[in-house]
Amino acid sequence: MLRRLQVAGLPVHVQKLGEGVVRVWVGDHISSTATVAFATQKGILVVDTTGNPLVDRELRRVIARELGRDDFTMLVNTHEHADHTGGNAVYADCEIVGHELVAAGMAAGRADRPRVLEWYATGIPESEARLAALPADDPSLPSLREDLALDRLNRDVLLSDAPLAPPTRTFTDRLTLDMGDTSLELYYTGGMHTASDIAVFVPRHGILMTGDTMSDRWLTDTPGCLASFIARPGVRHDFPRLLKNWEYLAQQKDRIRLLLTGHWNGELSYDGFAARVGYVRALWDGVPAEIARGASLESLFVTFALDARFPELAQSPGFNRNNHAMTLLELWSVTTGQTSAADRLYALIDEGAGEDAVREVVASRGATPASYFFMEGQLNSSGYRFLQAGRAPQAVAMFRAYADLYPESWNAHDSLGEALLATGDSAGSIAMYEKSLELNPENVNGREVLARIRSEGTASAP
Numbered sequence: 039m040l041r042r043l044q045v046a047g048l049p050v051h052v053q054k055l056g057e058g059v060v061r062v063w064v065g066d067h068i069s070s071t072a073t074v075a076f077a078t079q080k081g082i083l084v085v086d087t088t089g090n091p092l093v094d095r096e097l098r099r100v101i102a103r104e105l106g107r108d109d110f111t112m113l114v115n116t117h118e119h120a121d122h123t124g125g126n127a128v129y130a131d132c133e134i135v136g137h138e139l140v141a142a143g144m145a146a147g148r149a150d151r152p153r154v155l156e157w158y159a160t161g162i163p164e165s166e167a168r169l170a171a172l173p174a175d176d177p178s179l180p181s182l183r184e185d186l187a188l189d190r191l192n193r194d195v196l197l198s199d200a201p202l203a204p205p206t207r208t209f210t211d212r213l214t215l216d217m218g219d220t221s222l223e224l225y226y227t228g229g230m231h232t233a234s235d236i237a238v239f240v241p242r243h244g245i246l247m248t249g250d251t252m253s254d255r256w257l258t259d260t261p262g263c264l265a266s267f268i269a270r271p272g273v274r275h276d277f278p279r280l281l282k283n284w285e286y287l288a289q290q291k292d293r294i295r296l297l298l299t300g301h302w303n304g305e306l307s308y309d310g311f312a313a314r315v316g317y318v319r320a321l322w323d324g325v326p327a328e329i330a331r332g333a334s335l336e337s338l339f340v341t342f343a344l345d346a347r348f349p350e351l352a353q354s355p356g357f358n359r360n361n362h363a364m365t366l367l368e369l370w371s372v373t374t375g376q377t378s379a380a381d382r383l384y385a386l387i388d389e390g391a392g393e394d395a396v397r398e399v400v401a402s403r404g405a406t407p408a409s410y411f412f413m414e415g416q417l418n419s420s421g422y423r424f425l426q427a428g429r430a431p432q433a434v435a436m437f438r439a440y441a442d443l444y445p446e447s448w449n450a451h452d453s454l455g456e457a458l459l460a461t462g463d464s465a466g467s468i469a470m471y472e473k474s475l476e477l478n479p480e481n482v483n484g485r486e487v488l489a490r491i492r493s494e495g496t497a498s499a500p
C-alpha cells in the first residue's frame with residue numbers, strides 16, 4: 039500500500055516534469071511554494087525553497103530519492119520573499135544564486151518580524167477556535183487545517199530567528215549558469231512583484247519559471263502572492279530592463295514548452311504571459327506620451343481604462359480596477375516625479391506632525407512644479423484607515439485636509455462628519471453633515487445619520 043508522505047501534517051506532492059526534472063510542494067489547498075529540481079551533469083540544481091527549513095529538509099530528501107542521487111550543487115531564488123528564501127540554509131552546502139537585491143529584500147522582510155509574530159499571536163488561536171467550532175463534515179475544514187499548519191510552521195520559523203542565508207552569487211541583469219548538459223538562463227524581471235524578481239529559463243527542458251510575478255489560472259481560491267500584478271510605490275523597478283528581458287523571453291515562444299509560477303496552485307499560459315508583457319509595454323510607452331500631450335491624471339484613467347483598453351486582461355487573475363489604478367498611479371509618479379499627497383498626509387498625521395506640515399501639503403496644490411498628485415479616493419480611504427484603526431483624531435485631521443482640498447465634495451464633508459462623531463464632537467459632526475447635504479441633497483445616508491445625531495442630542499439633553 040502506498041503511504042502518503044507528510045511533513046508537519048501536510049501532504050507532500052511530487053510531480054515529474056521531464057527527464058531529471060521534478061516539482062515538489064506541500065499541501066492540497068494552501069498556496070505553498072513549488073520547489074523545482076533539475077538533475078544536471080554538474081549536480082542537482084534547485085529553484086526556490088518553501089521558507090520552512092523543516093519542510094525543505096524533507097523535500098530535499100524527496101528530491102534526492104526521486105532523482106536517484108544527492109549531489110546538490112546549486113540553489114536559485116526567484117525573488118526575495120521569505121516563502122521562497124526562508125529555507126535557503128538547508129542548501130548552505132550549495133552555491134545560492136539570486137538577483138543582487140534579494141539580500142536587502144530578505145533583510146527588510148525579517149525586520150517585519152515583530153509585527154508578523156504579533157499577528158500570529160492572535161491569528162493562530164483564532165483559527166484554532168474557528169476550527170474547533172466547525173462540524174466534522176464541514177467542507178472548509180481541510181483547507182482551514184492546512185492554513186493553520188502553515189501558520190504554525192511560519193510562526194516557528196520566525197520564533198527560531200535563525201540567521202538568513204542570502205544568495206552567495208548575485209547578478210544585475212542576466213546570468214547563464216552552465217551546468218554541463220543543461221544551462222539555466224536567469225533574467226531580471228523585478229518591479230511588478232518585488233524588486234528582485236527573476237525569470238529562469240531552461241531551454242533543454244523548454245521550461246520558463248516566472249516566480250510570483252504572474253499567473254492566469256488559479257487552482258485554488260487562495261492565490262497568495264500570485265493575486266496581484268502591480269507596480270507599487272516603494273518597490274524599486276527598472277522597466278526598460280524588465281521589458282527588454284520579458285520581450286526577449288516572449289520571443290522564445292517556440293522553445294517554451296511549460297511555464298511554471300512560484301506556487302503550485304497558479305498556472306500560466308504563454309498567451310497570459312505575453313498579454314502581461316504587452317500590458318506593461320503599453321503603459322510604459324503610453325503613459326509618458328499622454329502626459330507629454332498634457333493629459334491629467336483623471337484623463338489617464340479614461341484613456342487606459344482596464345475594460346476598454348485591456349479587455350483580455352480585465353477578468354484575468356491579478357487584474358482588477360484597484361491593481362490597475364495602483365500601477366497607473368506609480369507610472370504617473372515615475373513620469374512626473376510627483377508623489378501621492380494622500381500618502382504624504384497619511385505619513386505626516388501618522389507620525390504626529392503638526393498642523394502646519396499638513397497645511398503645507400494642502401497649500402501646495404496647484405503649485406508649479408507640483409510635488410504631489412491629489413486623488414480624492416486615496417484621501418478618503420486614508421482617512422478610513424485611521425478610523426478603522428480606532429484613531430479618530432487622526433481620521434479627523436485626514437478628512438479635514440481632504441475637505442480643505444475639495445471644498446465642493448459632499449463626500450469629504452460626510453466622512454469628516456463621521457470622524458468627528460467618533461471623537462464625540464456632535465456639534466462639529468452635525469455641521470459637516472449639514473454641509474454635505476447642502477452640497478448633495480441626495481446623500482440619503484448622511485440625512486439619516488444627521489437625524490439620528492440630532493435626536494440623540496435631544497434625548498440626552500438635560
Ligand SMILES: [Zn+2]
Pocket residue numbers: 117119231250263
Ligand atoms: Zn512572492
